Amino acid sequence: AAGVIQSPRHLIKEKRETATLKCYPIPRHDTVYWYQQGPGQDPQFLISFYEKMQSDKGSIPDRFSAQQFSDYHSELNMSSLELGDSALYFCASSLDPYMNTEAFFGQGTRLTVV
Amino acid sequence: ELKVEQNPLFLSMQEGKNYTIYCNYSTTSDRLYWYRQDPGKSLESLFVLLSNGAVKQEGRLMASLDTKARLSTLHITAAVHDLSATYFCAVDNTGNQFYFGTGTSLTVIP
Numbered sequence: 001a002a003g004v005i006q007s008p009r010h011l012i013k014e015k016r017e018t019a020t021l022k023c024y025p026i027p028r029h030d031t032v033y034w035y036q037q038g039p040g041q042d043p044q045f046l047i048s049f050y051e052k053m054q055s056d057k058g059s060i061p062d063r064f065s066a067q068q069f070s071d072y073h074s075e076l077n078m079s080s081l082e083l084g085d086s087a088l089y090f091c092a093s094s095l096d097p098y099m100n101t102e103a104f105f106g107q108g109t110r111l112t113v114v
Numbered sequence: 115e116l117k118v119e120q121n122p123l124f125l126s127m128q129e130g131k132n133y134t135i136y137c138n139y140s141t142t143s144d145r146l147y148w149y150r151q152d153p154g155k156s157l158e159s160l161f162v163l164l165s166n167g168a169v170k171q172e173g174r175l176m177a178s179l180d181t182k183a184r185l186s187t188l189h190i191t192a193a194v195h196d197l198s199a200t201y202f203c204a205v206d207n208t209g210n211q212f213y214f215g216t217g218t219s220l221t222v223i224p
Contacts (some may be wrong), residue, residue, distance in 0.1 A: 033211060042202060042214040043157070056210030090156065092212075102147050103212060105157040 002026055004093050004106035012112045013081050021076040021109045025093030031055070032074040033103055034066060035090040043090060049074060081113045116141045118205050120215035128223050130192050135218045137186040137203035146186045147204045147212065148177050157202065161188075193222045 005024040013019050031050045035043035045058035049068035068074045092103035117140040127133050149157040161170045163179035170177050176189045200219045204212040
């Protein structure tokens, strides 16, 4: 079965550079969530989209932005990268959130800022 | 903001033993999820609990939900080494985001 695809899997950037993470949800899933997980931490919610509109926003820095496109894939854009941005970034997708379905997670993008 | 707490944070248990992981949350919700995460890997969905009194079982794991007590449990029966992982509960009260617990790092010792 198709799963959530994230790219790239690994990314190394220097401080103050920009990075773009991509997420391709499971087919027919219209809801996408982004999470950041630091070493030894639980996943922290960043932002979510439903039907290409932002549906909720968590602890996402102003330096980050995201959007969901017409094909439902999503991109997380990160600018002016800081060392503290080094983390595992997960994207998850689900069906209509009001249908009480769980979110399926991608393999994650490991971002290292040096 | 909804808060989700798990205990214990770390659990070391011998193979063949039973144990329970607890997940408490702070506000009303009738949607609770359990995920498993292996080191450096993604989160794998284990259970979806959508109503008070819901109980689900898969292999050696059984999850239950008490929405009145705002408590979910993940019970491990006759643990085996393959169950070693970090287990997260997550609560969703808006449909727009999941609030994760702190995670329970389980190590099963032969």
